[in-house]
Amino acid sequence: AQSVTQLGSHVxxxxxxxxxxxxxxxxxxxxxxxxxxQYPNQGLQxxxxxxxxxxxxxxxxxxxxxxKKSETSFxxxxxxxxxxxxxxxxCAVSEGGGAQKLVFGQGTRLTINP
Amino acid sequence: xxAVSQTPKYLVTQMGNDKSIKCEQNLGHDTMYWYKQxxxxxxxxxxxxxxxxxxxxxxxxxxxxxxxxxKAHLNLHINxxxxxxSAVYFCASSQEGGRGYGYTFGSGTRLTVV
Numbered sequence: 001a002q003s004v005t006q007l008g009s010h011v012x013x014x015x016x017x018x019x020x021x022x023x024x025x026x027x028x029x030x031x032x033x034x035x036x037x038q039y040p041n042q043g044l045q046x047x048x049x050x051x052x053x054x055x056x057x058x059x060x061x062x063x064x065x066x067x068k069k070s071e072t073s074f075x076x077x078x079x080x081x082x083x084x085x086x087x088x089x090x091c092a093v094s095e096g097g098g099a100q101k102l103v104f105g106q107g108t109r110l111t112i113n114p
Numbered sequence: 115x116x117a118v119s120q121t122p123k124y125l126v127t128q129m130g131n132d133k134s135i136k137c138e139q140n141l142g143h144d145t146m147y148w149y150k151q152x153x154x155x156x157x158x159x160x161x162x163x164x165x166x167x168x169x170x171x172x173x174x175x176x177x178x179x180x181x182x183x184x185k186a187h188l189n190l191h192i193n194x195x196x197x198x199x200s201a202v203y204f205c206a207s208s209q210e211g212g213r214g215y216g217y218t219f220g221s222g223t224r225l226t227v228v
Contacts, residue, residue, distance in 0.1 A: 043219035104157040
């Protein structure tokens with residue numbers, strides 16, 4: 001069974017600073033990996049995904065993530081944080097086979113300091 | 115036009131009552147899901163339906179019964195509500211099982227049992 005671990009339940013950065021949210025996964029099959037963002041009292045929105053091909057994937061709002069198989073990681077980065085990036089971020093892995101489901105990490109709350 | 119819509123958005127009810135949450139998607143997706151988000155923001159899959167057929171049923175109490183009248187709708191009925199059922203319930207949909215596409219989420223239903 002697959003699993004996802006997000007290192008750090010809370011990350012705080014200054015506006016304009018680099019954002020780095022860490023995600024490590026465990027999967028018995030080649031993983032499909034996702035990052036979602038949840039703003040307060042809203043649903044989850046897909047930021048980006050890795051399926052196959054290029055290991056550096058770009059998403060919305062200036063975010064990107066790099067799939068590193070050797071490190072079983074899929075960390076999310078953004079060069080310059082904006083106040084509007086404050087939200088909860090979830091990393092997820094998709095299991096293969098017929099009964100497919102997304103397994104989520106526990107989430108990382110990103111706070112942006114002015 | 116909302117892609118995945120859930121009703122109601124908020125639901126406050128007493129212990130022992132029976133309640134339903136409705137979900138509809140207009141994306142033409144063939145798979146729909148129910149996820150539960152607890153007070154610590156952890157997301158866990160409850161059920162998945164593919165073309166009206168139940169394909170995932172996690173270890174959920176049988177007080178929870180999903181019903182899919184057609185592939186655009188997936189409702190969740192909960193009998194004999196308990197305090198521990200208080201959570202945010204998210205409906206989601208995907209195409210081809212979602213493995214390479216990710217999910218589209220509704221905005222959630224916040225259930226409070228008093």
